[in-house]
Amino acid sequence: MPASVWILNLIVLGVVLEADLGRRKIGWFRVLRPVLTVIFVAPLFLDTIPTSSHDVALQAVGIAVGVLLGVAAHLFISVGYGPVKSRRDTREAAAVSRAGFGYAAFWTVIFAGRLLFIYGTLHWFSAPLGDFMAAHQLSADGLTDTLIFMALAMALARSTLLGVRGRAAARRFAAEAGAPSTATSSIR
Numbered sequence: 001m002p003a004s005v006w007i008l009n010l011i012v013l014g015v016v017l018e019a020d021l022g023r024r025k026i027g028w029f030r031v032l033r034p035v036l037t038v039i040f041v042a043p044l045f046l047d048t049i050p051t052s053s054h055d056v057a058l059q060a061v062g063i064a065v066g067v068l069l070g071v072a073a074h075l076f077i078s079v080g081y082g083p084v085k086s087r088r089d090t091r092e093a094a095a096v097s098r099a100g101f102g103y104a105a106f107w108t109v110i111f112a113g114r115l116l117f118i119y120g121t122l123h124w125f126s127a128p129l130g131d132f133m134a135a136h137q138l139s140a141d142g143l144t145d146t147l148i149f150m151a152l153a154m155a156l157a158r159s160t161l162l163g164v165r166g167r168a169a170a171r172r173f174a175a176e177a178g179a180p181s182t183a184t185s186s187i188r
Contacts (some may be wrong), residue, residue, distance in 0.1 A: 026095040026166030055142030062146030070157025076103035081173035095166035
């Protein structure tokens with residue numbers, strides 16, 4: 001398996017876990033960091049995007065699976081509103097999330113499964129996969145791009161939902177406290 005595949009998957013996994021594990025403030029940089037990482041790293045691995053109807057359908061399936069996995073990751077994250085330490089070494093209230101072992105295990109299994117599948121395509125089931133792809137008019141580039149689009153969709157779905165849940169927590173807190181809705185400014 002090419003080192004570039006390992007590098008891409010390990011970078012994305014590391015960035016997602018570093019951004020989310022523990023109790024973390026939900027801010028704009030936290031929401032966008034994994035997305036920006038994928039956006040800047042993925043083009044390094046996308047040579048061409050096959051546009052035959054079957055490759056496009058395969059890529060669409062990859063995107064849909066990525067969105068579902070990104071949304072499913074939120075089963076392992078709790079989101080609320082509470083005190084956090086600010087840059088000025090003072091306490092402020094902000095939307096926060098908490099993710100632990102279950103979240104780390106979920107993402108690790110997803111990325112290990114991706115790497116295992118890629119390894120299998122090269123060593124275990126390359127002939128049957130080649131037959132399947134030929135019979136369904138799929139290209140190797142289409143399969144590669146599907147995996148990249150899946151990673152991008154996972155990051156986008158995870159980040160979008162984290163931002164939405166953070167804003168909702170801030171609004172709920174503002175409504176309960178009777179404060180003006182400027183409490184959502186920490187997520188902008």
